[in-house]
Amino acid sequence: MDKEKIKRAVRDILEAIGEDPDREGLQDTPDRIARMYEEIFSGLKEDPKDHLQIFFQEEKHEELVLVKDIPFYSMCEHHLVPFFGKAHVGYLPKGGKLTGLSKLARVVETVGKKPQLQERLTAQVAETIVEMLDPYGVIVVVEAEHMCMTMRGVKKSGSKTITSAVRGLFERDVKARNEAMTLIKF
Template sequence: MDAIVTNFPRIDDQSDRPSQKEAEDAVRVLLRWAGDDPQREGLLDTPKRVAKAYRELFSGYELAAEDVLGRTFEEVAGYDDMVLVKDIPFFSHCEHHMVPIIGKAHVAYLPNGRVLGLSKIARVVEIFGRRLQTQETMTAQIAKSIDETLNPRGVAVMIEAEHMCMAMRGIQKQGSTTLTTTFTGAFKTEPTEQVRFMTLIRS
C-alpha cells in the first residue's frame, strides 16, 4: 500500500482554484456541447446549482482523514478484540467518467491499547468517498489512514459498490457489484482473522 496517496492537497491551499463564475461558465459550455440551450428557462440556474452540488459532492478534498482520526481513547478496560463497523453507505464518483459509485464499506481493526470513536470510522469513509476515486484506491486509503493514525494490530476494509460507469454507459450491466478488500497486520498474516471478519460481515 505504500504507493497509495492518502493525503491530497486541500483545494483552499491552491492559488489557481477557478472562481465560481468560471465553474458556472464551464457548465454552460457542457450544456451547449450536449446539445441544449443554457439560456432556456429550465437551465438558467443549472450552472449555479451544479457548481454548488460539486462543492458538496467533492468536499472530501477539503478534509484530511488525520484530522478526523486525531482523537483516540485509551480507557477500554482491556478490550483488545475486533471492532467492526459494517454497512457504512457511501457515494463517490469514478475518476474516469465522473459518474456515481454507490456502495457500502465494512471497516474493522484490532485495538492495540487505543480505540476510535465509532463515528470517526464512518467519517473517514465519507472523506475518501467525496473525491474522484477508483474503488481500489479508496479501499486502500481508508485502511492506510486508520493503520497509520491508530497503529492497531491490524485493519480490514471491504467495499462493495455498483459503478454507474458500467450501469449507465459502456457495457450497461445494471446490478453488477465490485468487491475490494485491503488487510494489514494480523488480518493479513493470520487467515483466521480474515475469516472472522468475513463471517461477521455476512452474519
C-alpha cells in the first residue's frame, strides 16, 4: 500500500473542501487515514481461502454447521464509506470435512476488508467455502446498514439491506434452506 500517496491525496481532499490541512486538528489526519486504510483494506492482500483449512476429516458429522451474528464492516466501493452488520454462514459438511468455527468468521472478515459491494461479499464468502470444503451446501445471509444511505442521499438511518447466497443442496432443497433460515432468525 502506498501510504505516502494516500497522505498526499487526503491533504488534497482537505484543501479541496476548503479546510486548512496544517491547522492543529488536521496536521496528523493524512497519516492517520493512511494507517487506517492499510488496516481496513488489508483484505486486498489476503486470500480468504487461506483461512479455511480442513481440521477434521474423520468426523461423521454431516448436519448443518451454522455460525450466526458474525459482526463485520466493509467499505462501499461507490462512496468509500462504511457498511456494517452481521453475517450468518452455514454449511452442510460432506465426508467429514470440517473447519474451525472461527475460520468462517475470518473468511467474512477478509472478504470485507476491501472496497466492496454487499452482494459480492455475500457471494464471495459462499464461493470460498464451496471451493475449499466441497460441502453438500452453503448458505450465507448478510444484513447490513450502509452509511451511504444513512449519511447522504435518502438519509434513512437504521435501514438494513439483506443479501443471501445459497449453493448446492440449499439451492435445490427448500426444506433444508428453510431450516437454515429459521435457525438464522431464531
